[in-house]
Amino acid sequence: xxxxxTAVMLLSLLFTLIPSVSGAAAVAPKLYLNGKxxxxxxxxRYVGQSTLVxxxxxxxxLGFNVDWSDKIVNVSDxxxxxxxxxxxxxxxxxxxxVSLDAPAIADKGTTxxxxxxVSEQLGLNVVWDKxxxxxxxxxxxxxxVPTTPLPDPGTPGGGSDGSGGSPxxxxxxxxxxxxxxxxxxxxxxxxxxxxxxxxxIYLSYGGDIGSIKTEVLHNPERIVFDLPNAAFxxxxxxxxxxxxxxxxxxxxxxxxxxxxxxxxSLYSDKPSTIRVVLDVTAETPVNVVREDGLIRLDVLAPxxxxxxxxxxxxxxxxxxxVVIDAGxxxxxxxxPAVNGRHEKEFNLxxxxxxxxxxxxxxxxxxxxxxxxxxxxxLDGRVKIANDxxxxxxxxxxxxxxxxASVTGTETYYTRANSKEFANIMHKHxxxxxxxxxxxxxxxxxxxxxxTTMPAVLLEVGYLSNKSxxxxxxxxxxxxxxxxxxxxxxxxxLKVK
Numbered sequence: 055x056x057x058x059x060t061a062v063m064l065l066s067l068l069f070t071l072i073p074s075v076s077g078a079a080a081v082a083p084k085l086y087l088n089g090k091x092x093x094x095x096x097x098x099r100y101v102g103q104s105t106l107v108x109x110x111x112x113x114x115x116l117g118f119n120v121d122w123s124d125k126i127v128n129v130s131d132x133x134x135x136x137x138x139x140x141x142x143x144x145x146x147x148x149x150x151x152v153s154l155d156a157p158a159i160a161d162k163g164t165t166x167x168x169x170x171x172v173s174e175q176l177g178l179n180v181v182w183d184k185x186x187x188x189x190x191x192x193x194x195x196x197x198x199v200p201t202t203p204l205p206d207p208g209t210p211g212g213g214s215d216g217s218g219g220s221p222x223x224x225x226x227x228x229x230x231x232x233x234x235x236x237x238x239x240x241x242x243x244x245x246x247x248x249x250x251x252x253x254x255i256y257l258s259y260g261g262d263i264g265s266i267k268t269e270v271l272h273n274p275e276r277i278v279f280d281l282p283n284a285a286f287x288x289x290x291x292x293x294x295x296x297x298x299x300x301x302x303x304x305x306x307x308x309x310x311x312x313x314x315x316x317x318x319s320l321y322s323d324k325p326s327t328i329r330v331v332l333d334v335t336a337e338t339p340v341n342v343v344r345e346d347g348l349i350r351l352d353v354l355a356p357x358x359x360x361x362x363x364x365x366x367x368x369x370x371x372x373x374x375x376v377v378i379d380a381g382x383x384x385x386x387x388x389x390p391a392v393n394g395r396h397e398k399e400f401n402l403x404x405x406x407x408x409x410x411x412x413x414x415x416x417x418x419x420x421x422x423x424x425x426x427x428x429x430x431x432l433d434g435r436v437k438i439a440n441d442x443x444x445x446x447x448x449x450x451x452x453x454x455x456x457x458a459s460v461t462g463t464e465t466y467y468t469r470a471n472s473k474e475f476a477n478i479m480h481k482h483x484x485x486x487x488x489x490x491x492x493x494x495x496x497x498x499x500x501x502x503x504x505t506t507m508p509a510v511l512l513e514v515g516y517l518s519n520k521s522x523x524x525x526x527x528x529x530x531x532x533x534x535x536x537x538x539x540x541x542x543x544x545x546x547l548k549v550k
Contacts, residue, residue, distance in 0.1 A: 106159065253310055267279070399527075455516055465510055483542070487534075
């Protein structure tokens, strides 16, 4: 019996802008995300020719951090920093001034910002349905340069449309959150994306999907499938699996020789088009099988040499840069331990020991996000690693569960380029702890999601478990853990 892994879409609660129509009643428009009506405790409102919406709803829906200080609102996502001042029509975006259509305002504890500014700065696309006086929004796709088209099996002439040419619109898209934003020519709705854990991807739909356009892109290798005249169903099937990283519209795969990730997004609304992208490590043939209400993509064994996930090359000076992140710190103590201590102490103790060992390695140089009991924002930790152009990132943590019987070691990664590093690290970490092997898992932890190099987050043991805690706070166990973390780095980077 096949075990299906269903793609999850965590629908970010966002709002967007449409200017008010002169003379129209000042009634807030209906707002939709992916075809779903959005409701909020604080309703959007018109101010002049602009619509204002709650900044927390917008920013936190996208995973942004929001901080208030007096009349200043700071919004950041690791790449962008936005500073808003209440009642000011000027904002600061990445150290540059940006004019607003209307100032941010504060009313009864709620801060509202103009939607045009939000849509432009946070990367949203907007569709205004004049007939129903409603706003539909979805996240923008990113363009990509086309290369050679991939022949669609069973279709003569090479191109999936029978023309032998590449798809008319080669842009790949971001794999962002899918949606049912209305568009021209929508004849079908995609109801589910399933992966069987072996090599087949099942696209279930209702309606009529025409000829699928396919394309192969290189550097890195990926295969693109465009489903024309299709949109995501409002009740797109949700599901959960430890191998999913679904808030980005993707499924991480670790059971195939070449396939590493399945990404999906609403690529275009004119005409409405769904894009599915397969990230592979080598030239990989795919059979497309059409059935009634179902498209099956059979991903076969790769035909070309597999590119190792570790494509790191020794830096010019022969020294790899490694960032060690001691989780939590300062005002953020982390999880409480059953012995009365806190997670931040354990994290820092191990991180300092790792740094000391790296200082003895001629080909590795260690950098710490914090070297004492200080608080560093998650985006600040990401920035340290990305600015250094580090080769590896390791975030050290300990876990906690509601049940005192839970024990074990877990290693997390988010992006496909971190998978091999996570597997190697976990092998060494389990050896060091001697705890129950709770496996390598995927999760959208911010520090391993937005760093660009191979990155892992370690949950070394459970501070809610007496046995784990007793071991983790001993000098001997911490030294052993640090030694194996460094050994894993050296194995991955192929450093002797």
